[in-house]
Amino acid sequence: MRLAERQQELDAALLDFRNLWHPQPFREIRPDWCEQWPALSDELLALPDDSVAFLNDDLPAALGLLTKHVPAVAAIAVLTELPTMPRQILAERAGHWAWEIPGRKREQIEAFAAAAGNTGQPVLDWCGGKGHLGRLLALTWQTSVHTLEIDAGLCESGSALAHRAGAAQEFVVADAMETASWPQSGQHAVALHACGELHRRLIQQGVAQSVGQFDVAPCCYYRGVAERYQPLSDGLQLSLSRDDTRLAVTETVTASPRETRQRDRAMAWKLGFDAWRRQVSGEAYRTFKPVPDIWMRAGFSEFLFKMAEREGLSLPSACVAHEFEARGWQRRHDLMRLSIVRHAFRRAIEVWLALDLAVYLEERGYAVSLGSFCDRHLTPRNLLISARRV
Numbered sequence: 001m002r003l004a005e006r007q008q009e010l011d012a013a014l015l016d017f018r019n020l021w022h023p024q025p026f027r028e029i030r031p032d033w034c035e036q037w038p039a040l041s042d043e044l045l046a047l048p049d050d051s052v053a054f055l056n057d058d059l060p061a062a063l064g065l066l067t068k069h070v071p072a073v074a075a076i077a078v079l080t081e082l083p084t085m086p087r088q089i090l091a092e093r094a095g096h097w098a099w100e101i102p103g104r105k106r107e108q109i110e111a112f113a114a115a116a117g118n119t120g121q122p123v124l125d126w127c128g129g130k131g132h133l134g135r136l137l138a139l140t141w142q143t144s145v146h147t148l149e150i151d152a153g154l155c156e157s158g159s160a161l162a163h164r165a166g167a168a169q170e171f172v173v174a175d176a177m178e179t180a181s182w183p184q185s186g187q188h189a190v191a192l193h194a195c196g197e198l199h200r201r202l203i204q205q206g207v208a209q210s211v212g213q214f215d216v217a218p219c220c221y222y223r224g225v226a227e228r229y230q231p232l233s234d235g236l237q238l239s240l241s242r243d244d245t246r247l248a249v250t251e252t253v254t255a256s257p258r259e260t261r262q263r264d265r266a267m268a269w270k271l272g273f274d275a276w277r278r279q280v281s282g283e284a285y286r287t288f289k290p291v292p293d294i295w296m297r298a299g300f301s302e303f304l305f306k307m308a309e310r311e312g313l314s315l316p317s318a319c320v321a322h323e324f325e326a327r328g329w330q331r332r333h334d335l336m337r338l339s340i341v342r343h344a345f346r347r348a349i350e351v352w353l354a355l356d357l358a359v360y361l362e363e364r365g366y367a368v369s370l371g372s373f374c375d376r377h378l379t380p381r382n383l384l385i386s387a388r389r390v
């Protein structure tokens with residue numbers, strides 16, 4: 001399927017199912033879809049904990065469950081299925097190129113380099129950190145590389161690593177959002193996990209400067225989004241809020257059993273406080289400032305008291321604390337289950353965002369491929385937009 005066609009179909013499908021993925025169960029205790037599909041909400045609310053963990057992590061399984069109740073959702077799975085990018089074999093290089101790179105990061109970089117493919121053009125490594133990717137490309141492609149990075153300390157460490165490895169790599173300390181000197185015409189611009197506005201800036205500036213080739217693996221799409229995401233390409237109907245763009249990168253973070261217990265308790269307590277706030281103010285969900293860690297270490301009644309005081313609410317008596325703590329745990333139980341529906345659309349939102357960049361490049365005369373450059377276990381941000389000027 002052509003990218004523009006996939007984009008139009010995904011745009012329409014996400015719009016159709018907006019009432020499933022847009023509501024956040026921590027704001028809306030029972031999203032409207034619970035009434036529309038009561039059997040779905042009953043099945044979710046009855047799930048045991050291990051199924052909840054599994055379904056929050058396994059998107060195809062979550063979409064499968066949803067499809068049982070809402071068959072048309074099957075289209076989302078088809079539209080988000082992308083090919084694995086073809087990979088070239090990387091030239092032999094001495095093992096010491098990878099000094100200081102943790103194992104999984106090294107594998108990500110190697111997979112990106114193999115999928116990006118050598119064009120023979122000089123390389124610009126955009127927001128390159130210590131320039132590990134740029135160093136690998138300089139060594140395997142035998143080409144000159146400029147790594148642009150805002151942090152002078154990272155540039156200094158990267159320069160030392162490049163020197164040790166004998167790589168033709170130079171560092172440019174610059175703010176990617178400000179510089180008018182980079183990227184340059186005829187360059188091959190690579191960006192591995194340059195966040196939101198940084199990868200969008202590369203693409204827009206790069207098109208203006210006639211960059212020859214782009215290989216961009218985006219991440220943190222929400223960075224630099226004010227209220228609403230501003231698409232680069234034309235003709236989209238869906239409008240995403242900043243929170244919607246965050247959904248694209250909401251991953252279940254692997255944690256130790258102790259960290260998991262702490263995280264669960266923090267969520268239950270905050271929801272217990274939210275229940276108190278709703279009761280005394282009569283208002284719907286309102287965000288609040290981060291909670292100091294130390295407040296989570298005493299008992300719930302002390303926590304509730306401190307939160308109510310800080311948020312200017314009437315203060316709870318000690319005898320209601322037990323009830324609101326129990327309400328918090330119950331809400332956490334339900335929220336984890338109802339969120340499976342929203343989370344099932346994570347990849348679809350991410351693909352929509354990546355397609356926006358890919359189609360923008362196509363509209364401006366590039367031949368573009370979009371696919372995954374590595375397995376999800378290496379990094380969930382495994383989409384690669386590869387665009388060649390024709």
Ligand SMILES: C[S@@+](CC[C@H](N)C(=O)[O-])C[C@H]1O[C@@H](n2cnc3c(N)ncnc32)[C@H](O)[C@@H]1O
Pocket residue numbers: 126127128129130132133148149150151154174175176177191192193194195198
């Ligand atoms: C997630 S890291 C990715 C680094 C590298 N590409 C990699 O994959 O290892 C993002 C990098 O962008 C850099 N950065 C953030 N804001 C920047 C800006 N305005 N201009 C240039 N670099 C920036 C950060 O310092 C950081 O090194």
